[in-house]
Amino acid sequence: AAVAVVGLGYIGLPTAAILAGKGLKVIGVDVNPYTVEAVNEGRVPFVEPDLGVHVAGAVSQGFLKAQGNMPEADAYIVAVPTPFKDDKTADLVYVEQAARNIAARIRPGNLVILESTSPPGTTRRMADVILELRPDLAAKANDGEDAVLFAHCPERVLPGRIMIELVTNDRIIGGLTPEAASAAAGLYSIFCQGSIHLTDAATAEMAKLVENAYRDVNIAFANELSVISDNLGIDVWNLIELANHHPRVNILQPGPGVGGHCIAVDPWFIVSADPENSRLIRTAREVNDAKPGHVVAEVNAAVAGIAEPVIAALGLAFKANVDDTRESPAVEIVRRLALENRAARIMVGLSFPGATLPEELVQLPNVTVTATGDAVAAADAVVLLVDHDAFREIRPEQLAGKAVIDTRGFWRTTV
Numbered sequence: 001a002a003v004a005v006v007g008l009g010y011i012g013l014p015t016a017a018i019l020a021g022k023g024l025k026v027i028g029v030d031v032n033p034y035t036v037e038a039v040n041e042g043r044v045p046f047v048e049p050d051l052g053v054h055v056a057g058a059v060s061q062g063f064l065k066a067q068g069n070m071p072e073a074d075a076y077i078v079a080v081p082t083p084f085k086d087d088k089t090a091d092l093v094y095v096e097q098a099a100r101n102i103a104a105r106i107r108p109g110n111l112v113i114l115e116s117t118s119p120p121g122t123t124r125r126m127a128d129v130i131l132e133l134r135p136d137l138a139a140k141a142n143d144g145e146d147a148v149l150f151a152h153c154p155e156r157v158l159p160g161r162i163m164i165e166l167v168t169n170d171r172i173i174g175g176l177t178p179e180a181a182s183a184a185a186g187l188y189s190i191f192c193q194g195s196i197h198l199t200d201a202a203t204a205e206m207a208k209l210v211e212n213a214y215r216d217v218n219i220a221f222a223n224e225l226s227v228i229s230d231n232l233g234i235d236v237w238n239l240i241e242l243a244n245h246h247p248r249v250n251i252l253q254p255g256p257g258v259g260g261h262c263i264a265v266d267p268w269f270i271v272s273a274d275p276e277n278s279r280l281i282r283t284a285r286e287v288n289d290a291k292p293g294h295v296v297a298e299v300n301a302a303v304a305g306i307a308e309p310v311i312a313a314l315g316l317a318f319k320a321n322v323d324d325t326r327e328s329p330a331v332e333i334v335r336r337l338a339l340e341n342r343a344a345r346i347m348v349g350l351s352f353p354g355a356t357l358p359e360e361l362v363q364l365p366n367v368t369v370t371a372t373g374d375a376v377a378a379a380d381a382v383v384l385l386v387d388h389d390a391f392r393e394i395r396p397e398q399l400a401g402k403a404v405i406d407t408r409g410f411w412r413t414t415v
Ligand code: SAJ
Pocket: 117, 155, 156, 157, 158, 159, 211, 212, 215, 219, 252, 253, 254, 255, 256, 257, 258, 259, 260, 261, 262, 263, 318, 319, 320
């Protein structure tokens, strides 16, 4: 059987590589010619542990190839971006474009799976786009083997552990019909060792959003506690550690804000589906989005009396030990510090050798990338934004006499 994986990003490419590794013929489809070229040369255009060997192996054995056009296939897996717009609603243009391209090639009895994180109702909408373009297939909706099957199978893998979690995590699969759910389960059971739970498409869409909103709300609780604790002169890390000794309390860790392309985005899809009743979920988003401003104010206060202050900012990624800076609160904090303190020099220490500044920061004349040790040595204030393991090499004596803003509680035992 041939499987087309549409969108070769953080989710599509690992899924394509794993399916190909199981001996299926997989055609990866991507609008970006550089991605297509990279994959066909067995290369991965982003950083994800272990993905490279899977892609290189699958391509060299002839099970995986990439192309720009939609092929004919038995099953289509759509893993395109679903970003959010300024009004916080989901932008479904990429899903709709994929659906139109699939409509041109799809045949009776094919299976179409939406993997992209989507607002409730999107699988239905994708099916409608395809079936409106293909009345011949719409007429076969009740024709047993000839009916086209539609399902939602949300990804739940953690960046940095994708190749492990794709195989070991449980999956939720929601079909527009029970037949579609079980056909999709048949495909995923080829590589998924976790249990597969079947439901309808809208519940599966909502389950994915709810998982990330759950985490967002819990992180917001920790972030709110950190601001309250700062105002009360209490060490929040100590406070949380003590409270977590209670058998039914498990507070997460505060930080500089919430980043990444999932947790900072997905809760808005729930809010836009029912704005009136999503008060807690919306407020959590607002609390987490306000945290970078709190960090900026803390740093500004620390350098207030210094004419041309030097600020060392450690880390830009959205979390520890990854190189992904999308929606990263650290990037926003550095950008705002640079704009609000034009006389200041912001030296950014990065943990990945050869890493460069993201686009939002390259234009700023007072922001430079500096070796971490040099940035710390030159700084009046050190703000730790990401708890990368590599930053452990900074010794407490290097921080002596400097203002330290530790947004992750990284040095709470050593400083
Ligand atoms: N963060 C905190 N404090 C914490 C935990 C996290 O401030 O105690 C911050 C991180 O620093 C980061 C953000 O939250 O900025 C999100 O990081 P994360 O590790 O919680 O999650 P992601 O975005 O890497 O991946 C999430 C996962 N979802 C859940 O754990 C419910 C993953 O399983 C999903 O597959 C992924 O979103 C996704 O693609 O939706």
